[in-house]
Amino acid sequence: MLRTKEILTAIGALGCAIGIGFIMQNSDSAQALYGPTEIQHPEDMPELKGASAANALLDVQEIKLTSAEFDTGIKLPQPEAEVTKVSTPSSALAEPKMYETSEATPAATCEISALARPVAAAMVDLSMQAPCLPNERVTVHHTGMIFTVTTSAKGEISLRVPALAEEAVFILAFTNGDGAVAQTTVEELADFDRSVLQWKGNTGFQIHAREFGADYGSAGHLWSGAPGEIADAVSGDSGVLTRHGDMQAADPLLAEVYSFPKAYNARKGNIALSVETEVTATNCGLEIEAQSLEIQPDGNIKTQNLILPVPDCDAEGSFLVLNNLLQDLKVAGR
Missing domain, CATH: 2.60.40.10 (Immunoglobulins)
Structure with missing residues (x-):
């Protein structure tokens, strides 16, 4: 597959004894997978044929996956809260009051x-x-x-x-x-599988869903660049990815949600879910945080918090891939 020819995988140590697959892509292959142009074939990219495996490996030792509070500056409501x-x-x-009042000028309702x-x-x-x-x-x-x-x-x-x-x-x-x-x-709601990833600021986080063995860049690969249609989720043809929050606001809180119509879909197989982030000038060398929410079969919500150290800025343009923050979905079909 194109994806496996362009990336190499390393395993990072985790808190809470949960394994996360960690992948670093070089800038040329990342542009091929995520850029606005059509996905290229390996034979069209001779610079990849002689790439050194040692140069692509990334030593990651500080990934933390915990149940601690997600530090967004706002206390997050717990899923089980009433x-x-x-x-x-x-x-x-903590922000200043928007309106000042006096005895001479009563506050407007x-x-x-x-x-x-x-x-x-x-x-x-x-x-x-x-x-x-x-x-x-x-x-x-x-x-x-x-x-x-x-x-x-x-x-x-x-x-x-x-x-x-x-x-x-x-x-x-x-x-x-x-x-x-x-x-x-x-x-x-019971007819859908639903997974959420949320974070604060321009950290570059993305959900990637590859339905029923789909390769990166092919039909069935859903991400922010190809989110799918709600109409397809209604008909049972595929899932859909939605993004929520105002990215233009200061320090925005953002969320992506992947939804799959398990009750209406006729196919059987697996849906691979991963969380990815690009190393950019905005996040390089920093620790960034995210939180996942997943609806369980009993209706409860499983929550996991992530602290991810981003490589230094000389890795700008690479992508970090976490394979086990979101649980893959197993679809039984109708």
């Missing part, structure tokens, strides 16, 4: 409302109206998943979010402590 008891959301972000409505593929259409809070940061919490968005010039947001619980509760919190709660029932 979020339905929350009546008014509040944010843990801000009417904030939110609505959640189930739609196809176990998704939820989530909307909020906050007309006195235009162009403001909003943190969305849902059963452990967390990401940040920005209201429109009219103080509105409109999102489509994958549900992680049948009784789905969404908390939308502004940085000044205002917010709203919306709730709905998602009866289709």
Whole structure:
């Protein structure tokens, strides 16, 4: 396969005795796999034929996979938390109050409302109206998943979010402590496998799903550059990858979700899930963090936190691949 001809694998030591496959790709092969141009064949890339295996190996000794708190600057809700008891959301972000009031000028009342409505593929259409809070940061919490968005010039947001619980509760919190709660029932959730990866900032994390033996760059390889269509997940033809959060915001909280229609799919086989990140000028030489959430057969959510040391900047353009942070899916078919 093209992928195996272009990469070499090394195994890193792990905390919690969980193995993670760690791969480093050279810049030329990474461009071939992830660039905007069509995937090339090995015979078209003579520079790869004489590549030294020793030069591609990366010694990784400090990967940590733990159940500790994911340090995003906001306390993450635990998956088992009873979020339905929350009546008014509040944010843990320490920011100055947005409005100053005096006895001569009473504070204006801000009417904030939110609505959640189930739609196809176990998704939820989530909307909020906050007309006195235009162009403001909003943190969305849902059963452990967390990401940040920005209201429109009219103080509105409109999102489509994958549900992680049948009784789905969404908390939308502004940085000044205002917010709203919306709730709905998602009866289709049991028909889907769903895996989440979330992180803070421009760290380059990506989910890659290779369905039923698909090679990188072929049909059946889903990632942010080829996320698939929700319509295909509804029909059972394939899964779909969705990304959530405003990447243009300062220090954004972001999430990617892979959903597969296990109840509607007729094929049998495995879906290989991996987490990848590119070594860039933004993250090189740093420790970056991510968190995975996976819905288990009993409906509970398995959470794992990752601390990953990124190589120095002379490795810029390479990709790090973690094969065991997300569990591969076994599909029985209808």
